Amino acid sequence: MSRIKTYSFELSHHYKNITPEEFWAFFLDLDWYSESEIMQGEMTLVSEGDGALQGIGAIRKLKIDKIQLTEKVVGFELHRYFSYQVLLGGNGMPMDNYRGEFFFTPREDGTP
Numbered sequence: 192m193s194r195i196k197t198y199s200f201e202l203s204h205h206y207k208n209i210t211p212e213e214f215w216a217f218f219l220d221l222d223w224y225s226e227s228e229i230m231q232g233e234m235t236l237v238s239e240g241d242g243a244l245q246g247i248g249a250i251r252k253l254k255i256d257k258i259q260l261t262e263k264v265v266g267f268e269l270h271r272y273f274s275y276q277v278l279l280g281g282n283g284m285p286m287d288n289y290r291g292e293f294f295f296t297p298r299e300d301g302t303p
Contacts, residue, residue: 211297215270218293219245224253231255240264251275271295 209217217223224234232255240246249264266274277289 211270211295215295218273218295221251232258237261240267243267243269245273250278265290266292 221234221236224232232253234254235252236245237250237252238248240249243249245251245264246267247264251262251264253260253262261278262275263278264274265276266272272295273293275291
């Protein structure tokens with residue numbers, strides 16, 4: 192019998208007065224993590240991804256307070272989709288096998 196439990200949640204956020212392309216650039220800006228009102232931390236790029244700086248295969252380190260994680264980018268579709276998986280040994284992470292997915296869908300007015 193497996194002891195693995197799967198949990199999922201969905202968060203939706205709307206940014207006004209910004210194009211999907213502008214938001215994508217903002218989302219991939221590593222400095223944003225230290226300036227964000229949503230999630231203050233420090234993100235560094237350890238190795239570049241395939242075909243894009245933070246494309247598939249990129250390795251990133253994230254530090255938020257006492258939590259220190261190493262992430263691998265596992266999904267990347269420019270302006271539309273971004274996915275990462277926390278690698279084993281995430282210090283302070285309350286779960287194993289964590290994977291995050293971001294789907295960027297513009298609203299009818301064209302803003303993300």
